Amino acid sequence: MKFLVATLFLAGTCLAQESHGRRYHQQQQQQQQQQQQQQQQEDHNQHYQPAPQQYQENRRLHESTTFIPIIRFDKEQGADGSYKALWETGNNILAQEEGYLKDLGPDPDAKGETLHAQVQQGSFTYTAPNGEVIVTRYTADETGFHAEGDHLPTPPPVSPEVQKGLDLIFAGIRQQQEQESHEYTPEAKQSQEYRDAGGRQPSRNQLPQEYNRQNQYQQEYNGPQRQHQ
Structure with missing residues (x-):
C-alpha cells in the first residue's frame, strides 16, 4: 500500500x-x-x-489648393489670320490680346513669296498679395517682346554727355554706310576699274577703248558710204 x-x-x-x-x-x-x-x-x-x-x-x-473658375472667355478668329481674345478668372485675373499678320515685303529666299510676321498686342491685370493691382501691357512682333507697366523696372536716364557721344558714334556709322553704298554704285565701280587699269581716271572727252573698238567694227560691217553728188 x-x-x-x-x-x-x-x-x-x-x-x-x-x-x-x-x-x-x-x-x-x-x-x-x-x-x-x-x-x-x-x-x-x-x-x-x-x-x-x-x-x-x-x-x-493640399490645404491651399483652390479651384479657380474661368468666368469669361471670348475669341474671334479672322480668315486673314487676325484674332481677338479676352478671358477672366475667378481670382480677378483679366487678360485681352489681339493679333494680325504684318506684311514684311518680298521673301529673299523664295521668289514670288511674301514675308509675314505675327504681331500680338494686349494686356493682363491681376492683384498682388499686398493688394496692389498690377497692369502689364505688351507688344510682340518681328523685333521681339516688349512689355511696359508701372511695376516694371526702367533703366536710369542717360546723361547729356553720354547721349552726345552716342549720337556722334551713330552719325559716324551712318556716314560710313552711306559712303560704302555710294562706292558700290555702277558709276563708282566703273570709275574704280579705270583707276585700277590705267592708274588715273579718264576725262569726259576721252572715249573708252572698248567703245572705240565697237565703233570700228560697225564701220567695217557697213562698208564705205557713197557720197551723193
Whole structure:
C-alpha cells in the first residue's frame, strides 16, 4: 500500500513539473514573438515615416489648393489670320490680346513669296498679395517682346554727355554706310576699274577703248558710204 501511494505521488509530481515546464516554454515563445513584432513595427515606422517638413509641405499644399473658375472667355478668329481674345478668372485675373499678320515685303529666299510676321498686342491685370493691382501691357512682333507697366523696372536716364557721344558714334556709322553704298554704285565701280587699269581716271572727252573698238567694227560691217553728188 505504501508503495502504491509513493508511486502515485511520484507520478503526480512528474506530471506537475511537465505541465509547469510546458507553460513556461509557451510563455517564453509568446514573449519572443511579441518582441519580434514590436521590433519589426519600429523598423517599419523608422524606415517609412515621412520627414516632418515634407509632411507639412504636402499638407499645406493640399490645404491651399483652390479651384479657380474661368468666368469669361471670348475669341474671334479672322480668315486673314487676325484674332481677338479676352478671358477672366475667378481670382480677378483679366487678360485681352489681339493679333494680325504684318506684311514684311518680298521673301529673299523664295521668289514670288511674301514675308509675314505675327504681331500680338494686349494686356493682363491681376492683384498682388499686398493688394496692389498690377497692369502689364505688351507688344510682340518681328523685333521681339516688349512689355511696359508701372511695376516694371526702367533703366536710369542717360546723361547729356553720354547721349552726345552716342549720337556722334551713330552719325559716324551712318556716314560710313552711306559712303560704302555710294562706292558700290555702277558709276563708282566703273570709275574704280579705270583707276585700277590705267592708274588715273579718264576725262569726259576721252572715249573708252572698248567703245572705240565697237565703233570700228560697225564701220567695217557697213562698208564705205557713197557720197551723193
